[in-house]
Amino acid sequence: MAALVIAEHDNQSLKAATLNAVAAALQCSPEVDVLIAGNESDAAVAAAAQIAGVRKVIQIDDSALADQLAEPLTAQILSLAIGYSHILAPATAGGKNVLPRVAAKLDVAQLSDITKVVSPDTFERPIYAGNAIATVQSSDPVKIITVRTTGFDPVAATGGSAVIEKAAVAQSAGKSSFVGRELTKSDRPELTAAKIIVSGGRGLGSGEKYQELVVPLADKLGAALGASRAAVDAGYVPNDYQVGQTGKIVAPQLYVAVGISGAIQHLAGMKDSKVIVAINKDPEAPIFGVADYGLVADLFTAVPELTNALS
């Protein structure tokens, strides 16, 4: 049977995580449809129709869907659920919010954050902050899945020619409403999609030092900015910079950890990076246990030196 991917979008454009979810869906079923539930979402729908490997794009357009609230979005997914063996979404804040709600209504379990499709009913997923990998099998008639985006290479965003189909809006009781949004403005690559990430930790000592040391290095490398929980809690940077079990899970080509000790919680978010560089003055710091290249040095001199050396 077919698989349905719940697209992550802002009505105008598709979020890159959707492409990783489609990749996982194609390993579950050769027939993959994408749902764009939104408001005035023609641009996002057109982009979805281009995705390689997608059979059909289902568009549901309604003002109640503008802000992706869990309750109306769940109603749309449920209205389409019959006929699908798999319903997938990327394991982003959006996907994590809505899919368990769908699963409970269908009285099935959810498979969270899968990193591998073993077979259409068996999946691998990390548990205990990535310290163990569980292989789990679902006997439910429909598999509800969130996809860890770093576990799957994205499918091509172009080259597809999916048909577009409009579906009717399923009504839901308006028990929640959208009030406002406050997004962190940034011209940098998105953290979860960046090829290079420079991340700072408590070792920096202040937000000013983060700006003074980490930002120029990231600029030189064209990198996204990340942080440990300690740096976020200390107020050096906004919380959506946080890499870790409870923040973002990343797997860039190069991850540079500056002044980060490497707590279990942080490692869970970045240990699948291709190359890890750690700069820390404590030679015993656990981060050196996962680093490909470690430099024991005072970051206040080593980081500017590194930034200069890249000029």
Place this chain on the structure above:
Amino acid sequence: MKILVAVKRVVDYNVKVRVKSDNSGVDIANVKMSMNPFDEIAVEEAVRLKEAGVATEVVVVTAGVTQCQETLRTAMAIGADRAILVETDAELQPLAVAKILKALSEKEQAQIIILGKQAIDDDSNQTGQMLASLLDVPQATFASKVVIADGKATVTREVDGGLETIALTLPAVITTDLRLNEPRYVTLPNIMKAKKKAIDIVKPEELGVDIAPRLKTLKVEEPPKRSAGVMVADVAALVEKLKNEAKVI
């Protein structure tokens, strides 16, 4: 108004777990157990709402083995008024827990139910959403700020790229993110007082809930090991390695 808080007893977050050699699971025998960190934040928030005069009673609940009573005692030392343990030795998956919590929420007529956003053992991040769904009430996940007024909850949520604020009619389910608050340390007098508070013990069968696991764990393995790295002497050596060996810059 009554607030129900769900807590879970998990392996302490500082413990690095080991996979059993027969790949049947992780070894949690003789490992330090604690309250799931997100649940501590949930209890703290509920107690603060009571201290602010918004809530009249905070009931803390959990499901699992007999030893979960310790977790409930901790919650009552933070300030919860009483506790319910749904006692079972069976494996509990999020859907089963959500069904148990649904039965308890209805019985207690709770207006607000607060859970952690995820448990640090199974890392599922499902139970709160499933509970809201089963109760057919609105949800606010990943909460970093909660304001209750005029029969409504206004909740600021941590989403990818920043924050978003939504308003919910009560009853509602809220799941906590890390930055919602800083849980207080429990003091010795409060630990002593918590010993006098009541824990009701019920069985899943008494709630009429089907807790059969839906997912079968076939095996649990160690994650692939990273090959040992090298230490470099200085910045110049690091740049050289990154350019010529790793070829990532």
